[in-house]
Amino acid sequence: MLAHAVPLERRPIFSAIIDGGYSVASSCGPLLGGAITSRLSWRWCFLVNTPPGALCVLAIFLAYEDRYIPAGRSDRLTAQIARLDLVATLLFAITVTCLVLPLQWGGSTFQWSSAQVIVLFVLFGVFLAIFVAHQLWRGDAAMLPPRIGQNKEMIGAAVYAFFVGGTANILEYYVSNMCTQISKVANRPPHRFHYGSRMSGP
């Protein structure tokens, strides 16, 4: 939407506003959710989402004008569904599952050397190979067309997003985890993690 509404040189500001709003919301969300759950019931955590969602639909309806239409493509529904490449989506979902599940299980739920973990890693390799082969076979109709997948700068940007997104996620999760742990230490000097001690109840 942003790409259609704002010229390229002014887009960074607007995407920063959107992303900033998103991160504020995602850090306030758990706070609000916790408050709602303890005061009312968890059902309200879901109900509370509906009015803002409705407002978004209304706002898009009133304010947004969809100007860009892809040229030279069939608009028949069957053709559009065929373009979705459901097989690739399915293959990709399986591939990611086979990667993430053993990474999560290894060393905790199961041993690294256990059959479950090894089989899943092998399946990951197999499905990844099938996915890549399927994409190559589809060519320009693939979920990831070669003209995009072979663009070096796009590869760089995707790898960058992978690592920066992942690193930021690790830090966000474990820094708060560590602060929570450290605030449990009873005999620490008062000026250390004092804002934690106020929060930690009995």
Place this chain on the structure above:
Amino acid sequence: MSALRSGIYTIPMVAGFVAFSLIAGFGVSYTGYYLPFMYLGSSALIAGSALLTTINPASRTASVLGYEILIGLGGGAGIQQAYLVAQVVLSTPDVAIGLAIIVLAQTLGGTVLLSVASSALNDGLGNAESGHNVSSISAAIVNTYYLAIAGGVCSILSLLLIKLRSIKPDAKASN
């Protein structure tokens, strides 16, 4: 209580993220160049994670807050620009696919690296034979910061593939 607490501890990080993504947004708009901000983001992430490895239960709150702001700078200045790359290097009909790939890569990075981090954490806990007291847990959490340093280094390496380009229309014409 735990969700509330962790929300409060990450306020400096989120505030830093929001502040620096706005600053970087204006900076990119003003200068036209996004690549320097990507380098800045990666460097700040590496520096922040490296400093976090020095944290222990006796550390001052202020230093943790400072490191968190540094990490906020890293995430805020960097991640936005990946979306800009897709918009600059791809032709208009392909931009939507390109943006979807960046979203996918970012989310996938979170999923995969968090799983790896939780394995690294569990390995660290497994080695601590003396039971799970606070110092052994925080020592195990430091493992995940080493992983974060590695992630930051990989993100800098990926920038070697990206060329210095301007998003300003006049500069684009002269290229």
